[in-house]
Amino acid sequence: MGFPSERSLTCVLAVSLVLLTLLPSLAGAASPTACFAPGTPDVLMDRVSAESGLLLAPSAVPAHPASVIPGWTNTATDPPGLVRGEPITLTWSVIPDGVTIQAGPGVGDVESVSDLRAFLDGIYGSEATWLPLIQQALQSWSVYAGVRFVMESNDDLQPIGASSAPGLLGTRADIRIGGHAIDGNNNIVAYAYEPGGGDLVIDTVDSFYTANTSLNSRRLRNTVAHEIGHAIGLLHVWPTDRTKLMEPIVNTTFDGPQFDDVLGSTRNYGDPDEPNDSSANAPDVGVVMDGSADTVWLSLDGSSDEDWFSVVDAPGARLSASASPQGGSYRVSDADCTGESCPLFAAGSQRDLAIEIYASDGSTLLASADSAGLGASESLTNVLLPAGGVFVTVAGDVVDVAQLYDLQVSLVPEPATSLLGPVALVVLAILARRR
Ligand SMILES: [Ca+2]
Ligand SMILES: [Ca+2]
Ligand SMILES: [Ca+2]
Ligand SMILES: [Ca+2]
Ligand SMILES: [Zn+2]
Known part of the structure; x- marks a missing residue:
């Protein structure tokens, strides 16, 4: 057919x-x-x-x-x-x-x-x-x-x-x-x-x-x-x-x-996590220690939308998170156009994303990133987590359009190299006592 x-x-x-x-x-x-x-x-x-x-x-x-x-x-x-x-x-x-x-x-x-x-x-x-x-x-x-x-x-x-x-x-x-x-x-x-x-x-x-x-x-x-x-x-x-x-x-x-x-x-x-516009309604993003949670096709659906996600209580762990706008450019009109006269819709450049991490009180800002412009991903890496869990938020500029994005959150224990500090101090202390 x-x-x-x-x-x-x-x-x-x-x-x-x-x-x-x-x-x-x-x-x-x-x-x-x-x-x-x-x-x-x-x-x-x-x-x-x-x-x-x-x-x-x-x-x-x-x-x-x-x-x-x-x-x-x-x-x-x-x-x-x-x-x-x-x-x-x-x-x-x-x-x-x-x-x-x-x-x-x-x-x-x-x-x-x-x-x-x-x-x-x-x-x-x-x-x-x-x-x-x-x-x-x-x-x-x-x-x-x-x-x-x-x-x-x-x-x-x-x-x-x-x-x-x-x-x-x-x-x-x-x-x-x-x-x-x-x-x-x-x-x-x-x-x-x-x-x-x-x-x-x-x-x-x-x-x-x-x-x-x-x-x-x-x-x-x-x-x-x-x-x-x-x-x-x-x-x-x-x-x-x-x-x-x-x-x-x-x-x-x-x-x-x-x-x-x-x-x-x-x-x-909105996306299936709505209404998640505050810490009180933040769904668990689903990340575990030594793991990564990748959620695709979330949406900032309009100028007033911000998306809150909770991360498990992992004091001393390091959290990385990135928000990436999704979608390429594609035609959205009928076929009566050729070449440059065909308007393209830039789906990945609708909203300038920003990402933030808040403490468990939902108001103490621990880290934020908004230096990348329209169409670019925002990332935070190795943010040291306090006790009580944290919130990751994604927001966009005030343009009243929808932007689909992917959110990736990963969690690792405090790097093993940092253990060398206390171990070395103990060795020094022992050496000092022998003098
Ligand atoms: Ca028919
Ligand atoms: Ca949303
Ligand atoms: Ca929301
Ligand atoms: Ca940005
Ligand atoms: Zn139809």
Whole structure:
């Protein structure tokens, strides 16, 4: 099956999404974003790319990640007032067959009832086989971002879609997953509503799912993970070069969220250690004596984020720590650019990092490093530790963007060479007494 060159019908849907967002009377209506099967006809692609060229001309591409719209401000679990960068809990369920699925605005499907459970039973035999696949798709986000998914076992059978009721613990989930006929084989394989709506609709008359369940059903898992990306506030990203889960055409060349997807998801909900903005909420970094702990793809998700980690009580030991910005430069616009006109996003140079070590009181500064500039690592080596354990913190300059980074912390005993001092003194003392 050939992989389509570039772009897709979703560009058009992106236009309607923007319009809906701008019109106050429609602002409350959640908008769906559709996603495409590999092999979507080039004729369709070509027609649509011509229409979308104006919207996505390089000069019109705002700073990345503009593909991240505001996330959930409350969920069934979290009270209103959530702000960007705070972790959230989302409940989810696969709705019972027979529940109404409203037509998706701009999608082209017709209101009908969900038959997703029967569809998946037909492929996998039973829920015991397909439910874990969906759970894996959800958890693939929780590995990297402050988004926790809890299955809601109740459902009150209200319709899902643009005017669905919000999640309510014990009654219905925040994200309700259903499926019905969308547009037949290929083209649209699923669509989802943005934060505040969150529902997800799968095309249950599409051979995309039935024809290939290889790689532990990566088609299904990556499609669900992609749609969940929409449900947590990620729009499509370009170019379609098979490097990002949130490209408009479903990828099976990798598994789950990739770098740019992780960056976007942490922008909205922080990394999995959030909220760790103070010594009181500092998770153990996991380093042991004579060991090293390397934590990858942490995120400074915005200007107010600082990340605190605790280190075990190891008086007299020496601690080294380094924070390294992650990510190279890559294109984030559509393909209608060549050479120098193609804007690059410098993922590794978003925030100028600083690293500090504090005593167990959380306020006595023991060591700090911030001499390296944007894009460079900061390191502290062989810091002598007092009793009571210490905290390592990573912060960035005040620019309100997200920076992914790796944190490495290692711990060694006081170097053996320092023992020569006391030993030599003892020898001298003995010699002195003999005189
Ligand atoms: Ca389809
Ligand atoms: Ca963080
Ligand atoms: Ca933090
Ligand atoms: Ca620095
Ligand atoms: Zn999509």
